[in-house]
Amino acid sequence: DGGITQSPKYLFRKEGQNVTLSCEQNLNHDAMYWYRQDPGQGLRLIYYSQIVNDFQKGDIAEGYSVSREKKESFPLTVTSAQKNPTAFYLCASSMYSRGTGELFFGEGSRLTVL
């Protein structure tokens, strides 16, 4: 089945450690996005990529890094520089870039810093 797969679903991290969240899509979509969601909040954009080997910062990119070496993959690294990393992370993709296409989401990854 076509879709977006995020892993792991739950992740625990000690302070000072970097962690990488995986996002894979088999929809042949050009654009991919990472969002962060905190309790009672909407989604805030971390990074987005409209084409392979290119990505742009969103509204809250500090303390995060991404890569887009393959069309189907857009991993997010939460670095130790991110001061409050505990959150629900959502990956999404869209067939067309520049916000013109319908957005589809994975099931999310919940990161807890101990």
Next chain:
Amino acid sequence: KQEVTQIPAALSVPEGENLVLNCSFTDSAIYNLQWFRQDPGKGLTSLLLIQSSQREQTSGRLNASLDKSSGRSTLYIAASQPGDSATYLCAVGDDKIIFGKGTRLHILP
């Protein structure tokens, strides 16, 4: 900078009622507007996508309208059911895709 606002933040209605959720945005130069549903601890499910050239979209008991000139969209849910209880979010697409904070809907059996 695009800002998206959803009112009300929370809503409880008895089963069977029709209801309207509101979404407003500050910059009318958008490509589209999308409504999503989110169940607790889950990802988002797309409900309706309205392109900027369209005025409304319908899917089953759901109808979404778009008025670009006034920066507003509404999601109409007919004959509400307990299974409609969820958080509903709208998002506007321009160079980025920006979300509102959502409306938490609770349908009372």
